[in-house]
Amino acid sequence: RKEVEQDPGPFNVPEGATVAFNCTYSNSASQSFFWYRQDCRKEPKLLMSVYSSGNEDGRFTAQLNRASQYISLLIRDSKLSDSATYLCVVRRDQGAQKLVFGQGTRLTINP
Amino acid sequence: NAGVMQNPRHLVRRRGQEARLRCSPMKGHSHVYWYRQLPEEGLKFMVYLQKENIIDESGMPKERFSAEFPKEGPSILRIQQVVRGDSAAYFCASSMSRNTGELFFGEGSRLTVL
Numbered sequence: 001r002k003e004v005e006q007d008p009g010p011f012n013v014p015e016g017a018t019v020a021f022n023c024t025y026s027n028s029a030s031q032s033f034f035w036y037r038q039d040c041r042k043e044p045k046l047l048m049s050v051y052s053s054g055n056e057d058g059r060f061t062a063q064l065n066r067a068s069q070y071i072s073l074l075i076r077d078s079k080l081s082d083s084a085t086y087l088c089v090v091r092r093d094q095g096a097q098k099l100v101f102g103q104g105t106r107l108t109i110n111p
Numbered sequence: 112n113a114g115v116m117q118n119p120r121h122l123v124r125r126r127g128q129e130a131r132l133r134c135s136p137m138k139g140h141s142h143v144y145w146y147r148q149l150p151e152e153g154l155k156f157m158v159y160l161q162k163e164n165i166i167d168e169s170g171m172p173k174e175r176f177s178a179e180f181p182k183e184g185p186s187i188l189r190i191q192q193v194v195r196g197d198s199a200a201y202f203c204a205s206s207m208s209r210n211t212g213e214l215f216f217g218e219g220s221r222l223t224v225l
Contacts (some may be wrong), residue, residue, distance in 0.1 A: 005199060034212045043202060043216035044154065084213075088151065098167055099214060101146070103153040 001026055004102035006088050011107045017078050021105045023071045023088030026075045032091040033064055035073050037084045037105065044087055047073075075107075113138065116185075117203050117217035125225050130190040130197070132220045136205030144214060145187045148200045154158060160186060193224045 006023045025033075029105040033050035034040040040055050048055065050071050071088055088102035116135040124130050143153050145157040156170040170177065175193075176188040180186040190197055200221050204214035 032212050043218050045216070046213045048211055089212070098156050098159060098169070099144075099212065100156065101154040 002103070003027055003067060003100050004088055004090050006102040006105050008103055011104040011105065011111060013107070014110050015080055017105045017109075018074065019107065020072060020074045021086055021088075021107075022070060023073075023102055023105075025069050025071070025090045025100075027089075027090070027092055030068060030069075030092050032035050033071050033101070034059075034089040034091075035062055035071075036087040036101070038087055039084050044101075046068055047086070050105055059091075078109045080109050080111060083107060115205050115217035117141075117201075120218065123223045123225060124193050126194055126206075130193050130222055132133060132188040132201050132203075132219050132222070133185040134203030134205075134217060134220050135164075135185040135186070137215050140205035140207050140215070142206045142209060143180050144204045144206075145186075145188050145206065146202045148202060148219075149174070150199075154202065157188070158208050173213075175213055184213050190222070192223070195224050198222055198224045 001025050004047050032033045034045040035047040037047045038044040044062050048062055050064045054063045059076045063072045084102040085106045090100045141156055141162055143160045146154040148154050149156055158171050158178045159167040163182050167215050175191045177189045200219045202216050202219045204216045206214050
């Protein structure tokens with residue numbers, strides 16, 4: 001079983017729609033959680049950190065459910081420029097610097 | 112303010128040759144990470160280095176792969192006797208501190224083994 005699992009998609013949604021991705025992680029000792037974004041054939045970039053209390057950044061909302069070991073990302077009022085692959089990322093503990101990346105969920109926003 | 116610089120961006124090698132990939136971290140960053148991304152797959156951690164030290168190499172294949180981050184100069188990922196399965200995008204990332212979730216990635220080096 002992969003340490004971080006995501007539905008690879010692709011998700012195809014119309015512009016303006018709301019879309020949600022989930023991600024599950026297997027290591028209960030995981031401490032830190034993030035969403036990265038990767039455009040086609042480009043490098044990944046940090047989108048946002050994920051906190052237990054949930055956090056919002058503009059149209060993006062991230063949630064963490066430690067009991068169920070899943071992380072979610074919600075995108076409201078989607079734009080064409082949101083088309084990308086969204087990577088769920090986990091770090092096991094404060095001492096371990098290694099970030100573990102999920103396979104990514106591919107999103108395409110259609111006009 | 113230059114970001115993480117990787118070169119070459121594209122590299123073609125024949126089976127059995129050596130590949131050397133270079134990475135210069137962002138200014139002020141002393142932590143360097145190498146990740147490999149196979150087509151249609153996620154990023155796989157390879158190695159984490161600080162200046163002159165390998166901190167975590169748990170993702171490095173046991174043979175043919177090595178990495179270094181010397182006191183002066185870029186970090187080098189070296190692949191000896193390349194095979195077709197080594198064809199991938201190799202991303203380098205850097206960070207300012209150890210305990211951070213924000214890694215700054217270079218644009219990657221795409222290795223093709225013929």
